[in-house]
Amino acid sequence: MATEAKLASITHKGKDGKEVRVSVRQIENGWIISTTSEYKDSKGQWQYESKEEYSKENPLDPKMMNIDIIKQALGKK
Numbered sequence: 001m002a003t004e005a006k007l008a009s010i011t012h013k014g015k016d017g018k019e020v021r022v023s024v025r026q027i028e029n030g031w032i033i034s035t036t037s038e039y040k041d042s043k044g045q046w047q048y049e050s051k052e053e054y055s056k057e058n059p060l061d062p063k064m065m066n067i068d069i070i071k072q073a074l075g076k077k
Helices: 067-073
Strands: 007-013 019-027 030-040 046-055
Touching: none
Parallel strands: none
Antiparallel strands: 007 019, 019 030, 030 046
8 A cells, every 4th residue: 555645844044044844755664854055155156955864754744843853954953
């Protein structure tokens, strides 16, 4: 039996112009957390960073909101 894929995301833009997006998608045995950052460096060149992590639970689910993962992804921890 296939599970229904779900996608949710949050985006934060800091005063320094750095934009961070955290999105999650469900896989068969958990969730994939994708974090993408984009910003201009000191020379005015655009920089992009991406990473993916596994989680047993959806960190963006309001019932289980994993604030630590989100704070870390947004660079606030």
